[in-house]
Amino acid sequence: MKRITWSFVAVVTALFISANLAQAATKDEVIKRGYLQCGVSTGIPGYSNPDAKGAWTGLDVDVCRAVAAATLGDASKVKYLPLNAKERFTALQSGEIDMLSRVTTYTLTRDSSLGINFAGVTYYDGQGFLVSKKLGVKNAAELNGAAICIQAGTTTEVNLATYFKQNKMEYKPIVFDTSDETAKGLEAGRCDVLTSDQSQLYALRIKLANPDDYIMLPDIISKEPLGPAVRQGDDNWFDIVKWSLFAMINAEELGITSANIDQMMTSTDATIQKFVGKEGIKGEGLGLKDDWATQIIKQVGNYGETFDRNVGKGSPLKIERGLNAQWKDGGLQYSPPML
């Protein structure tokens, strides 16, 4: 009896210790290593895209940079790992990356059965259709019998099947592993239609030799809230990624920008003082330096700045804020308060 009791205590203690070790692991590893390993796409302009010299930019890239600024005090300390849709979750599960920031839709199945947690929404999206003008169709209801290019291992595949079944239509899926192959499939006429999250369709269109030969249909057939994900079992790291994104969203709401952050340091406004780490819990709750949020804004900018520069009016994509506007402006971007 006594032995059973002791082995029970030993197991519980071991579980408790391993849970705590897991909790400390990712942040400590990143700090020890000196850089963050961030999983991104193989190349989607505006979201995560390398230039000719291999320098990465994009909205998803800026989330990696924000986490590096918060954790290491330096947004440039990131190693980007390009991953196609099929590879992305394994890379996170195996520990090859510390976080995934790659146009990835937050769904029940992924959040509950892959050992990962979504840390928020960087971009509210929906699935659309990019169609060759030659096809002469005006909306998705006219796509019966079309050959449709699509990427393997995505929510896109599932939504497409559901949509066509519900509408009693047929289609021929032409499946590729990377976005470049998918776009080439459209250009080569292997398919008449390319379907994906609408943001990626805008991004892929600018990569085509003749973008004006293709039109975006008005239909949106799904909800695609895209956001960063981390491994389960490391609550501190989960909080760091979650609050790095919240800090960017909050800063925009509070009017804190990369241009005025230095003046904000001397603000007497209580909410701003908490944001810049002069009052309140500062960095303690996340186990970071008190200037963690300040560094994000200084080095990366607030959510609105990164949206505009990468995908919005200051970028070739010129995407409207739409659902991604602040809640006060009729959008869905809403951060819990940093009190």
Ligand SMILES: N[C@@H](CCC(=O)N[C@@H](CS)C(=O)NCC(=O)O)C(=O)O
């Ligand atoms: N949001 C969807 C789709 C994500 C996705 O992988 N989209 C393709 C669009 S073609 C892409 O970005 N590919 C980039 C790549 O393979 O690197 C999901 O999470 O399943």
